[in-house]
Amino acid sequence: MLPAVAASAAHVRTGYRNAVEARVDRLADHGRPRAIVVAGMGGSGVAGDILAAVVGNGAPLPIVTVRSYQLPGWVGATDLVIAVSGSGDTEETLAVATQAVRRGCTLLGVGAPDSPLEAIATQASAVYVPVPVSGPSRANLWLLSVPPIVAAAALRLVQVDADLFERVAAALEDMAHRCRPTSESFINPGKSLAMDLAESVPMIWGSSPAAAVAAYRLACQLSANAKYPALHGELPDVGHHQVAALDGPLAERDIFADTSGRTLKLVVLRDVEEHPQVTRRREASLRAARERDVPVTELTAEGEHPLERMAGLIGLGDYASTYLALGYDIDPTPVSAITEVKARISQ
Structure with missing residues (x-):
């Protein structure tokens, strides 16, 4: 977990580069959406909160994070749904992405390459940003959070550029140096x-x-x-x-x-x-x-x-x-209780 946290600066740079290479600016071709709905669970869901905070109270549209299996009833064809899943197979997020396609929403997917989420996006001819997630999603926060911000910039909802992301990466590098294990x-x-x-x-x-x-x-x-x-x-x-x-x-x-x-x-x-x-x-x-x-x-x-x-x-x-x-002599990486609950649900 410590190396994963220390990689945050690199994750910011990679997330920005992958978003640009995936041409998230194509979202602007659909015009400004009525609303943005970010679907994600756990660490992936925080990406929606970060997006809303970056755009700020002056946003000309609502930005809502959905942490469930169901899209709100008011979401329709004029809205943008951003489905975020580090693994690419989070069942709640896949359910929401499928509903978004059925309702004719514009869809942006962010997650692991060659995953079920990418398959949904590809079938719907939607934009997908593949990110090299490793380990639990919570350890890849910036890989997952930066592409939605780049998308918002393409929609002219917020002014961000490569220099800002480099400043963020530099700040995270400084934090990694100050918090290094030998300090x-x-x-x-x-x-x-x-x-x-x-x-x-x-x-x-x-x-x-x-x-x-x-x-x-x-x-x-x-x-x-x-x-x-x-x-x-x-x-x-x-x-x-x-x-x-x-x-x-x-x-x-x-x-x-x-x-x-x-x-x-x-x-x-x-x-x-x-x-x-x-x-x-x-x-x-x-x-x-x-x-x-x-x-x-x-x-x-x-x-x-x-x-x-x-x-x-x-x-x-x-x-x-x-x-x-x-x-407390606890390994921070495994989450056995979460794994146990998921296994019981799948039975």
Whole structure:
């Protein structure tokens, strides 16, 4: 898993190159769609969240991520469906891609070459971006996430170019250097965050749509890599429910206890582009947590473009979840519980 995370920069470059070579710009021939629906499960589904955050609130159309077997009833021939599957054979994504073809939607497929998903796209004369996925889909996030962004740029929904993707790759390379295994914990941000999260029940909040994607990704990675539970959410919404946990039993700390139990931990992922009222709510929530002696970790995104800031926070979280797994002597790569559930369904 560590080499896979370290390959994130290369994945950005490869994802961009493969999207250009697959001629995703052909999607513009159909005109601007009424809506974009991204179908994907697990790590592949995060590609839709990243796309929506990159395009931003100023988008002239809705961007929706579907994590199920069924397309919404309103999706039709004027819409673009982007089916993303690292393996190319995710049953939920294949079901949605098949429905999209039947309804006459424009289809873009992103996934493994020579896969069932590519077969569906080929039969429908749709654009398909084959990406060299290796290992679990969650370890190939950028291979799967970059092609939809390139497609959105072709539709003139967002301004991105090769220089931006190179800056993102450079930021991920820098993160890989800082989080390398030989780097000591006190200067390694990935190991430091893992130590902060250990023996806690983390609530991970993002202060913007981009930061909220990183918060969701971190919660997913903690589950998949470290087999560790976490809550996630976006400000200001979490200020209307999760913040109440600051007065709950997990927020209480017994300094005289012989062993330390798992206590609440607040992790806030900050973005430089915050709504002024979100900034006030974030500051008030952090103050409330500190007044109750709830441990707080605050991380600030860096970079000019939302994609750069997202990539930095996601890269850090990917390393932290992997190091937390190793700290608990857990192999972060296999997901036996997921495999078991899939096997039971297939029986």
